[in-house]
Amino acid sequence: MNAEIIAVGSELLLGQIVNTNAKFLSQQLAEIGINVYHHTVVGDNPDRLRSVLEIAESRSNLIIFTGGLGPTKDDLTKETIANHLGKKLVLDEYALTSIENYFKKTNRLMTDNNRKQALILEGSLVLQNDHGMAPGMLLSTDTHSYMLLPGPPKEMEPMFLQYGQAALLGKLDSNEQIFSRVLRFFGIGEATLETEIEDLIDEQKNPTIAPLASDGEVTLRLTAKHSLPDVASSLIDEVEKKIFDRVGDYFYGYDQTSLMEELFKKLQQLDLTLACAESLTGGMFQQQFTHFPGAGNILKGGVVCYTNEVKEKVLKVSKVTIAKQGVVSEACASELAENVRELLDADVGISFTGVAGPGELEGKPVGTVYIGVSIKGKTKVEKFIFGGSREQNRIRAVKHGSHLLLKMLS
Amino acid sequence: MNAEIIAVGSELLLGQIVNTNAKFLSQQLAEIGINVYHHTVVGDNPDRLRSVLEIAESRSNLIIFTGGLGPTKDDLTKETIANHLGKKLVLDEYALTSIENYFKKTNRLMTDNNRKQALILEGSLVLQNDHGMAPGMLLSTDTHSYMLLPGPPKEMEPMFLQYGQAALLGKLDSNEQIFSRVLRFFGIGEATLETEIEDLIDEQKNPTIAPLASDGEVTLRLTAKHSLPDVASSLIDEVEKKIFDRVGDYFYGYDQTSLMEELFKKLQQLDLTLACAESLTGGMFQQQFTHFPGAGNILKGGVVCYTNEVKEKVLKVSKVTIAKQGVVSEACASELAENVRELLDADVGISFTGVAGPGELEGKPVGTVYIGVSIKGKTKVEKFIFGGSREQNRIRAVKHGSHLLLKMLS
The missing domain is CATH 3.90.950.20 (CinA-like)
Incomplete structure (x- = not known):
């Protein structure tokens, strides 16, 4: 499965914000073994959006959109895709209820154009939005999968992790799952750490070992594929032990810590x-x-x-x-x-x-x-x-x- | 002039880094009145790079590349563009001397593949790199302009500001220059500030007034175009005075301050x-x-x-x-x-x-x-x-x- 990420929003083309969504999704997709070959950014313009969509269809089979799911007339990702594919937009009752609840919870007044956010592409799987209003969705045709995600990272990231990733894994050809563990090191340079375990990095296929340096720290990401979580975990344990034998003195923590x-x-x-x-x-x-x-x-x-x-x-x-x-x-x-x-x-x-x-x-x-x-x-x-x-x-x-x-x- | 920014680098598609170059360049291009309609990211692969280059030529007349100017065999931006346009790569003596000096200054050993970095597209204007080795360049044909910039932001940003922007301004149809001043406000919300000066924003053509909110602050960017700096400055002064009459109490500083x-x-x-x-x-x-x-x-x-x-x-x-x-x-x-x-x-x-x-x-x-x-x-x-x-x-x-x-x- 080859993926392309299309970010929709004129604010990106004006340089007002940076496209962190593409980075986040690319990292997540790499972890589940999906290749990303292109990122594209296009403004809130239906003709140009349709044109980049057609280009993406010619070279990618998974197309992920971020942005353009808001309530205003600028937001036209769903509408443009629906037009292009000849699909209808239908009201999703569950999404509408969520939006109504969201307004109650935040004590704000719901306007008519917020109802627009509950419209989904006919036949798509809805991805629930736990941190905002616009639901995401995944639509599959014979040749392509289209995933639509909201633009704000605080809505998009949890939606993808909670619902989007699982929906994609369901479409992958294998029943293998991906497990990864990050080892964090301090007090050793990236080059030195890599030299110490170079043979392990070259030999290792499952799990793989990926080093990354940032802010004076070095991390190793161990990523295993297996259908059984316990087996994947043991595979990671084995390699971790070999790594610790050589550079364990510099290890200080797992995953997202500091x-x-x-x-x-x-x-x-x-x-x-x-x-x-x-x-x-x-x-x-x-x-x-x-x-x-x-x-x-x-x-x-x-x-x-x-x-x-x-x-x-x-x-x-x-x-x-x-x-x-x-x-x-x-x-x-x-x-x-x-x-x-x-x-x-x-x-x-x-x-x-x-x-x-x-x-x-x-x-x-x-x-x-x-x-x-x-x-x-x-x-x-x-x-x-x-x-x-x-x-x-x-x-x-x-x-x-x-x-x-x-x-x-x- | 309509621009497209193409970032070249597999590390972007793997989600290891975020494409801040596209944001920086978009902001700079907006300031000099050049519209950016597309951002593209592609990996270190000559076929895919050539393909996105052809797509860019079909819809943009200024194409700016970032990345792929390094010394290793992965770096192939120049080579791919040269092939595509049927241009030769020629050694630039000035760039070679700069690279040699850079190695002397940092006490490192220069290898043969560093010479590759001194090759430029035949007929292009060289953009000097004051913070690294790879020079940038601007090549113009009858239909398109191609600007090549290095990938690391600490090299690319000063190169663009120092040499790239001037080279582009030379290609614009007018002899007008762009001047901008940022006014910073605190203690007033974006919506309130916009409402207070909405008529000014709507009326103003030169300078334009662009509000932006971030981190609890609101800024107004006043951008004037004129061939004479003094006149541009007076035009900005006049509008600033009108703004201060209404919301001056919340103003605290100019441009990049806090x-x-x-x-x-x-x-x-x-x-x-x-x-x-x-x-x-x-x-x-x-x-x-x-x-x-x-x-x-x-x-x-x-x-x-x-x-x-x-x-x-x-x-x-x-x-x-x-x-x-x-x-x-x-x-x-x-x-x-x-x-x-x-x-x-x-x-x-x-x-x-x-x-x-x-x-x-x-x-x-x-x-x-x-x-x-x-x-x-x-x-x-x-x-x-x-x-x-x-x-x-x-x-x-x-x-x-x-x-x-x-x-x-x-």
Whole structure:
């Protein structure tokens, strides 16, 4: 099955938004073994839409549309496809009820053109919209399948995952299912990780191993095909073990997680409280930590000690340390971590001090970073030299700090 | 001139990256009055690339390619276009010298296939690459213009802005230039702002007025066409004045700025120091503020007071306030702003307290937020009810805090 994704919307052609739907769907389709050979974007214009539809029919057998299912007269994806295929649009009672309920729930007034959204292509399978009004649909003819999805990613993505993917799997020739697991690594480069397991990547057919690098992390996606979930899972387990034998030291979590989330869960599990002293990172560590509900049970708080004055006055870093070794030093990181832990009466203290840039500080080059961790009297400081942009240095410091503390607690 | 943007790269079809190049170019082309009617993405496959090129020629007269200019055998944009048009690829000495210099500068070894990158389509105008190796080019035939740009956005974007746009303007029928100015508003919804100036939007032809909403802000882009920059600027000034007469109260800055950046500049200009008490926002305000180099001269620091204990112990919020009114209260926000200002001996104190969610706090609903500002003894607290997600509530609180303080200082 070869697929093409057609996004409908003039806002894309004006450059007001980026076509993340094509990326999302391509990734999902790749996972279930469907090849995507073309993406197309076309505006809210029936003639041009019809023309790209005809081109797509000539080269693809699965055509997925995103957008143009709204209530206004600009929205014409359904209408154009219906005209082209000589199909009628019929009212779907279930979709109409959902739309009516949606208006009740959000306390808004339903207008007549919202009824238009409950019209579906005659003979199509309806894909329920749990996060908005326009239902999706899948229509199959002898030669082609047409899937229509809403444009807003927050409606489209859950609809595809919940209903769209299953509908497509039903059309695939095999009864195999696709299972995948993502392994996340930190502290090892993509090239090095790939070299370490190159032979495994080349040998492996089921599951396959796909590396991807982003934001200083590397992930491996293991994807197995089998009709039985348990067997697929065992196949993945076997390869995972081989990978862990070689680079397990750098592994930190599965699937959609982050270093900060793993650290949050670890502190929660150990029932430890946390206090932070942030100079370099200016609050970034705590901001990310407090993203998670329940952070208040772990993070007592912290001090953003952006000036030497605050380091001395609030966090009691000794004048001698600052005068002799400077604030960008192992000694300062150590005192900050210990003192913030004591000040806030927490189990664990973490500190960040360094040179974010663009200028040097105390004669130390941009990217010099010290991270301190103090756990019930035991203190450890690590030094890093990053040398990226100001923002990159801050982001990398937060990641390394999370990783350092996570390792110490494991 | 009608344009089509063709992105070449299998990584786009696998969903590994999102096509931000199409968005960037569409926005830039819209600004110089070139209509974009199609975006296409195709993989690193010569037959399919040739086929989409032929389709593009049948419906567009400017065809812009991104990607496929690299050194490896996968990269075949130039080769495919050369074959299709019956053009030769010729070595560009200037491009070759640039590539050689690039290798010297980055201390890497140049390989033979890097020479391939210096080949250009015979008769084309070379677009210099100041951030990488592959040069871009613009080739014109009697019927079409073909622009080839590199795939990585950090190479493509500056190349287009620096050389590509001018090359296209040279092909446009007029000697008019395009000038635009963005006005940024906060505290007014898109619909309300549009209603207030609807007649102006409808009447205005030069400059045009284009509203856009994002992240709780609304912008108006004023775009004028004229051969003389001074005249274009006056045309924009006139309309700006009319707009300010109606909604000037909500205006906060021009072009690429943010509320936080305007606040930063205002504090810098007034030579005031700042201290922050962040409960709700967990460090987000300070993290954003310290994004700007030189933040250390303004922000003395702050306290992330995530627990009642830290509010009492470090920031001296009175037990009575917490017991009687709770931490989500006007009184608590007021004490936090005043006390953090005094503790850190700053000119200005700002505080955030509230219910981020997902659960209620002290019987107060999710999204209840108090922001306090204390300036040399004068304290003001504003209450907000947002009611979004946890992260939305935090982000909106930071924006409203920046705006509140900016207004008080203006």
